[in-house]
Each structure stands twice: as C-alpha cells, then as structure tokens.
Amino acid sequence: MKYxxxxxxxxxxxxxxRLHCQVFFGWDNDEHRHSGLGLHTAADVHYGxxxxxxxxxxxxxxxxxxxxxxxxxxxxxxxxxxxxxxWINRPDHPEEDAxxxxxxxxxFRLTGSEIPGGGG
Numbered sequence: 001m002k003y004x005x006x007x008x009x010x011x012x013x014x015x016x017x018r019l020h021c022q023v024f025f026g027w028d029n030d031e032h033r034h035s036g037l038g039l040h041t042a043a044d045v046h047y048g049x050x051x052x053x054x055x056x057x058x059x060x061x062x063x064x065x066x067x068x069x070x071x072x073x074x075x076x077x078x079x080x081x082x083x084x085x086x087w088i089n090r091p092d093h094p095e096e097d098a099x100x101x102x103x104x105x106x107x108f109r110l111t112g113s114e115i116p117g118g119g120g
Contacts, residue, residue: 038080
C-alpha cells in the first residue's frame with residue numbers, strides 16, 4: 001500500500017487516512033487483478049467467482065488460438081491457474097510459525113494465580 005505512487009508521505013488527519021484507505025482497499029479488493037491470484041480480483045477469489053471467470057477467459061483464449069494459431073508459440077494459451085493457497089508474506093517455515101496457544105493461559109505475575117500442577 002505505501003509503495004503506491006498515490007500514497008502520501010503524511011496524512012493531514014485521521015479522516016484523510018481513513019478516506020485514503022477506503023478508496024485503496026475498494027480498488028485492491030474489487031478492481032486490481034493480483035498476479036498471485038491468477039490475475040483475479042481478491043473479491044472474485046474470496047466469493048468463489050474466480051473459476052467461472054477463468055473458464056470464460058479460457059473460452060476467449062481458445063477462440064483467439066483457433067482464429068490465429070500463428071500468434072501463439074508452441075501451444076494453445078491457458079489462463080493462469082488459481083492458487084490453492086496465497087500469502088502476503090509467506091513464512092519460511094509455516095508449520096513452525098503457526099500461532100502457539102499457551103497451555104496455561106494465566107500469568108502468575110499478572111493474576112497472582114497458581115498453575116494447577118505447576119507449582120507457580
């Protein structure tokens with residue numbers, strides 16, 4: 001978001017920041033075709049519409065290939081696949097970075113409580 005050309009160095013107010021984010025996220029979710037999502041919008045993937053869009057694209061590409069196969073190198077074109085999983089920042093070891101839930105949810109220092117069987 002902050003690397004986009006229209007991102008200001010500073011916002012004049014919280015209202016200005018909220019308006020900027022409202023416009024940006026509307027565009028990012030509903031209009032921008034993400035390369036990591038097979039050139040689909042985030043909304044199409046989220047709401048299960050991406051496969052229908054992909055099939056329609058495949059039909060257009062098939063027709064283009066049938067009309068002018070010389071324009072395509074080696075084989076008929078295919079629309080990008082829809083990934084099963086996508087990440088914003090993929091962890092190096094996702095299985096290790098999973099959220100850990102503590103076995104004992106209370107801190108003795110904060111609550112003065114004792115951990116059953118823990119001698120805390």
